[in-house]
Amino acid sequence: MRIQVLGPLSAEVNGGSIVPTAGKPRQLLSLLALYPGRVIPVPTLMEEIWGTAPPQSALTTLQTYILQLRRRLGTAMGPDAPGGAKEVLVTRHGGYLLQIPEDGVDVHAYERLVREGQAAFESGDSQVCAARFRTALDLWRGPALVDVRVGPILDIEVMRLEESRLVTVERRIDADLRLGRHGELIAELTELTARHPQHEGLHSQVMVALYRSGRQATALDVYRRLRGRLIEDLGVEPSPQLQRLHQAMLAVDPQLDVLAGPRCTSTFDLFAA
Numbered sequence: 219m220r221i222q223v224l225g226p227l228s229a230e231v232n233g234g235s236i237v238p239t240a241g242k243p244r245q246l247l248s249l250l251a252l253y254p255g256r257v258i259p260v261p262t263l264m265e266e267i268w269g270t271a272p273p274q275s276a277l278t279t280l281q282t283y284i285l286q287l288r289r290r291l292g293t294a295m296g297p298d299a300p301g302g303a304k305e306v307l308v309t310r311h312g313g314y315l316l317q318i319p320e321d322g323v324d325v326h327a328y329e330r331l332v333r334e335g336q337a338a339f340e341s342g343d344s345q346v347c348a349a350r351f352r353t354a355l356d357l358w359r360g361p362a363l364v365d366v367r368v369g370p371i372l373d374i375e376v377m378r379l380e381e382s383r384l385v386t387v388e389r390r391i392d393a394d395l396r397l398g399r400h401g402e403l404i405a406e407l408t409e410l411t412a413r414h415p416q417h418e419g420l421h422s423q424v425m426v427a428l429y430r431s432g433r434q435a436t437a438l439d440v441y442r443r444l445r446g447r448l449i450e451d452l453g454v455e456p457s458p459q460l461q462r463l464h465q466a467m468l469a470v471d472p473q474l475d476v477l478a479g480p481r482c483t484s485t486f487d488l489f490a491a
Contacts, residue, residue: 219231219236219306219318219322220322221247221251221318221322221323221324222323222324222359223248223251223252223323223324223325223362223363223379224324224325224328224357224358224359224360224362224379225358225359225360225361225362225364226359226360226363226364226365227244227247227248227363227365227366229247229251230294231291231294231295232294232295232296234293234294235294236287236290236291236293236294238286238287238290240286241366241367242267242283243283243286243287244366244367245266245267245366245367245368245369245372246263246266246267246280246283246284246287247287248363248366248368248372249262249263249266249371249372249375250307250314250315250316251316251323252323252325252375253315253316254315254316254317254318254319254320254322254323254326255315255316255317255318255319255320256315257310257312257313257314257315258313258314258315259312259313260277260280260312260313260314262313262371263280263313263314264276264277264280265369265370265371266369266370266371266372267280267283267369268369269369269370284307284309284314287307288303288304288307289303291303291306291307305317306318324357325362325379327354327357328354328357328358329382331350331351331353331354331357332350332351332354332382332386334346334350335347335348335349335350335351335354335386335389335390335393336389338350339389339392339393344393344394344396344397345397347389347390347393348390348393348394348397351386351387351389351390351393352390354386355383355386355387355390358383361376361380362375362376362379362380362383363376384414384417387410388419388420388423388484389484391403391406391407391420391423391485392423392484392485395423395426395427395430395485398430400426400427400428400430400431401427401430401431403423403424403427404424404427404428404431407420407423407424407427408424410424411424411440415444415447416444416447416448416451416452418444418456418457418459418460418486419484419485419486421440421441421444421460422459422460422463422485422486423485423486424437424440425437425438425440425441425463425464425467426463426474426485428440429467429474430474430475434467434470437467438464438467438468441456441460441463441464441467444456444460459486459487460486
């Protein structure tokens with residue numbers, strides 16, 4: 219079984235889809251897939267589907283949805299499959315679990331690659347770091363569970379995954395900057411800062427990429443526009459790190475030209491105290 223949640227929901231067994239068309243069974247499959255091998259308690263499943271006001275028939279209806287998922291699973295597995303659908307979508311005391319390997323779900327492969335990339339970054343291996351992060355990000359096919367109506371539990375999971383994706387993009391760009399790929403990053407960073415107009419980390423990266431590409435005036439203009447937005451929208455000045463980065467650019471600080479020195483840090487923290 220292969221399940222993808224980093225984009226539209228996809229779940230295949232022997233090349234056949236087992237994704238239900240109805241909304242609530244899709245929610246159940248999504249939540250179970252995020253935690254393969256772990257029992258999801260019935261109250262958690264019910265909260266995801268009905269929130270804090272489940273109907274009196276909630277337990278019976280939940281069992282019906284589980285049976286529907288098992289039926290689709292059994293059809294895809296075929297009559298000659300060892301075990302059966304009940305050994306994949308398993309009933310446990312107080313809940314249900316999807317008994318499949320973690321790497322059968324794209325989110326777990328993504329998180330493993332992210333851990334490997336972070337370890338490489340901290341050890342100073344920017345080549346491996348950038349490669350691992352890039353491979354992890356390539357697993358995304360769009361916003362997480364973009365075609366699933368999410369309840370309160372999945373909503374939190376989707377927010378967590380989207381935040382993780384943005385952090386991974388930022389870390390991958392840090393590694394690429396350390397490798398001297400500043401010119402290649404400008405277009406991507408211009409789009410990212412437009413989508414995240416108050417994200418100081420991304421703005422620090424585009425400033426450094428522009429500066430190292432001989433575009434000091436444009437880099438300084440990025441700071442000026444960000445500062446104006448922060449003051450107008452939030453009533454705050456940019457962070458001390460970003461202010462020091464701005465001053466370093468005005469002073470043409472040689473440290474800005476260091477691509478991969480011994481200090482393993484993010485671009486945003488290049489001038490941290």
